[in-house]
Amino acid sequence: MTSRPELQAPPEIFYNDDEARKYTSSSRIIEIQAKLSERALELLALRSDGVPRLLLDIGCGSGLSGETLTENGHQWIGLDISQSMLDVALEREVEGDLVLGDMGQGLGLRPGVIDGAISISAVQWLCNADKSSHEPRIRLKAFFGSLYRCLARGARAVLQVYPGNLAQRELILGFAMRAGFSGGIVVDYPHSTKSRKEYLVLTCGPPSLSSAAPRGKDEDGDSCSDEDSSGDEDNQSVCISDRHRPRKKQKLNKKMKGREWVLRKKEQMRRKGNAVPANTKYTARKRKARF
């Protein structure tokens, strides 16, 4: 099995002219990217008032995801590090504006101007140190910090990611939270290795009803909830199950486990046939606290 693209070369080198062309002419990839973009847009939960919004497409590549944004009537700015991919986007005459840039250097956008951001299969590239001067943590911090700043209050960012492992997932989520975002991970089809997709759904601003993470999709197309609290965007009803159970009034008193208890237990074990040390005057003696 071929290794992940992220382990082969930095993105601006991996996505050269050949790869860019291959990527964009594969009908399978086009279909997958379209589906992912539709879902990301759905999770963005923009108000459906027909007003076109200004959105950001991070890691827009050849514009496959941007086309979904255009189809839904929005204006967008796309950022990508690979000139080859952007050239393909130009050929396809995408409607959004394209910027050649590195998200790990910060997005370089004015505060509060973006109505929403999506990213399809891109943010995990930040976790690699492609150059000796790169430190993934600094890049993640720069990315999430600048993303938080440029989003309007209450706006969302939906990042579809392919984390290489659990550590990468934690890293990405951790830096997002530290930047001030609230939100969580939505997983679609969690039980299928092939169809499983993860979306980081982040809201700019304090956690509220509207920032409760939406439900992920399951094999049958039903929604399955990974979390205790589920927010229903349409119905405004939120049920939060009781995470904190009331503490039991009586705490088990450790003094009960005195010498007698220990001797009784040792007898039990002997009867069972286990090898138990003989009882001496040291059995169940009180040890020092830092034992």
Add this chain to the structure above:
Amino acid sequence: MRLLTHNMLSSNIKGVTNGFPLLIEVEKVVEKQVDFNEDFLRNMFPKIEWKALVEASRTMGYTELPENAESSMLDSDEFLRKFHHALIELHLEEGALVCPETGRKFPVNKGIPNMLLHEDEV
């Protein structure tokens, strides 16, 4: 690159306190026809830095925008058309964006600005 995007971009170089707005060096401007959408213009208007937009459109050769603008002017269809033209229909195809503090140039080719920072600018 449209002036809509230019109005959002700022210089990200380390140590720069105010990297907005980027100055424009024009080599080639293209005008593209785009459908007019009033809702979008109304939504964007409060977010736009008007002075920067007027400056930029003048550099690109469009002088119709008024110096100052208030939200009441959005009711005028003529104003909306001019706003639409400047914001969405003017494209900088070739040229450069210049950081106002350091003078560093970000080249624009085929309408794509190259905002990649060098190692020492991050």
